[in-house]
Amino acid sequence: MSSVIQIDIDKILGGLKKAAARAVKEDEFRIWCSGILESEVTAKLGIPSGRYEYTLVSGGRIDALYGHVIIEYKVPGKLSSQPDIAKAKEQLVDYVKKEAEVENKFKDFLGVILADRIAFIRYDEKSKIWALRGSL
Numbered sequence: 001m002s003s004v005i006q007i008d009i010d011k012i013l014g015g016l017k018k019a020a021a022r023a024v025k026e027d028e029f030r031i032w033c034s035g036i037l038e039s040e041v042t043a044k045l046g047i048p049s050g051r052y053e054y055t056l057v058s059g060g061r062i063d064a065l066y067g068h069v070i071i072e073y074k075v076p077g078k079l080s081s082q083p084d085i086a087k088a089k090e091q092l093v094d095y096v097k098k099e100a101e102v103e104n105k106f107k108d109f110l111g112v113i114l115a116d117r118i119a120f121i122r123y124d125e126k127s128k129i130w131a132l133r134g135s136l
Contacts, residue, residue: 005044012040020076020116030063030073033114042066058098068109070095076116085132088113092121093130 015036023029030052038049050066064071072092079085092111100106111121119134 007041007044012036015040016114016118017116023076026073026075026078029076029114033073034064037066056095056098060095060098062095062099065099069112070099070109071112071114074113074115079113079115079117085119089119089121089130089132096121096123 016033019029019032019036023032034050034052041047042049047066050064050071051062052064054062054065056062062070063073070092072088072095074088079088092113096106096109096111100109106123107125109123113119113121113134117135119132122131122133123129124131
């Protein structure tokens with residue numbers, strides 16, 4: 001009989017909020033969040049550790065890569081205006097395009113923006129648009 005893996009979403013969100021409240025710099029925030037994600041999600045699900053400061057063939061640098069999940073960290077408070085949100089989205093879309101290499105693989109990736117807010121970016125094959133969802 002297999003056991004059900006328990007992921008405590010409230011604990012994860014609480015930890016991410018605490019990290020956002022105490023972080024002054026992006027690298028502090030990234031380190032604290034990575035620890036939470038590793039201990040509360042990836043380790044429990046048996047997902048290998050992420051690759052940090054991963055450099056794309058194109059020379060772009062991704063904050064974190066977990067298989068097909070790309071995480072872009074921002075200093076808490078950085079995404080307080082629509083232009084900042086649009087810039088972060090575009091940056092993440094660019095990373096997905098470069099990592100996927102071809103359009104038919106865009107759908108295989110999930111982009112995550114983490115700051116004092118969280119958002120997800122996903123490519124919709126039918127409409128050919130990049131959807132942004134979350135608390136931004």
